[in-house]
Amino acid sequence: MAHRLLRSLRRTLLSPLSSHHETLIHHRQPSLSLRTRTYITEMRKxxxxxxxxxxxxxxxxxxxxxxxxxxxxxxxxxxxxxxxPGEQWIRLNKKFGENEEIKVEVTMFDGSVPVKKTGNVATEEDVKLHITLIVDIFKGEGSDVLEFVCSAWPDNIEIQRVFMRRRDQMVGLPYNAYMGPGFKELDDELQDSLYDFLEARGINDDLAVFLHGYMNNKDKTEFIRWMGTVKTFIEKK
Incomplete structure (x- = not known):
């Protein structure tokens, strides 16, 4: 009798404790799991x-x-x-004569064309890099702008378009403005004269050679700068 009573009393006393202990474990396990997952995530990150x-x-x-x-x-x-610095273009400025102001906006490399080179053994394909120039020529305060859109190849300048625009207009005229004929449609002598016009103002093959060297250096500088800024961002806590 005493033995059965003792066992009954033990069950009465221990059961609530065991149930409470299991509840604590049950509630604690998700917390432990969350901390583990968080720790693993942080380690992976x-x-x-x-x-x-x-x-x-x-x-x-x-x-x-x-x-x-x-x-x-x-x-x-x-x-x-x-x-x-940090941009994909540069600007060149100069004065010419008594009242001319020349501004040249130059992109980094923005295209290329294939070039076939014939070697001693086989023919291999290479590329020739392209740079865009926008040459604006102003004559006095409030004057219109004579604008040339040019290509700078590694050793020469090629005119693509010539047009007039108002000084307060952005580059790239609205569709209702007459932009003139394509440059190649002009008379050959007029084309040559426009090349001479730019040549006199320093927009020439020497400038093309300079710009290709300059942009090659800028391309590397900007690449290293970009990697540095990404590295600095990731290093921040």
Whole structure:
């Protein structure tokens, strides 16, 4: 009798405790699981970011060791060069004669054409890089703008279009404005005279050679700058 009573009393006393203990474990397990998942996620994030940083550092160092960019020139001939750090274009400015102002906006490399080279053994395909120039010529305060759209190839300038626009108009005229004929439609002698017009103002083959060297350096500089800004962002906590 006493033995059965003791067992009954033990069940009465221990059952609530066991039930309460199981409830605590049940409620604690999701919390422990959440902390584990959070820890694993943070570890993966840290490993991923660490790998990206390692690759960026290696790539930056490789570019600096292989052929580090040089300090960009601030002048070419009589042009003042506005480097525009972090942007995809530069601007050249100069005065010409008594009242002319010349502004040249230049893109980074924005295209290429295939070039076939014949070697001693076989014919291999290469590319010739393209740069766009927009040449604006002003004559005095409030004058209209004579605008040339040109291509700069590695060793020559090629005129694509010539048109007039108001000084307060953005580059690229509205569709209802007459932009003139295609340059190749002009009389050959007139085409040659317009090339001479630009040549006298320093828009010539020497400028094309300079711009290709300048943009090659800028391309590398901007690439390294971009990798550096990405690295700095990822490093932030």
């Amino acid at each position: 840290s490993a991923l970011e660490g790998n990206i940083l390692r690759l960026l550092r290696n790539e930056i160092q490789y570019e600096l060791d292989r052929s580090p960019p040089s300090q960009p020139l601030s002048k070419f001939d009589s042009f003042i060069v506005d480097e525009r």
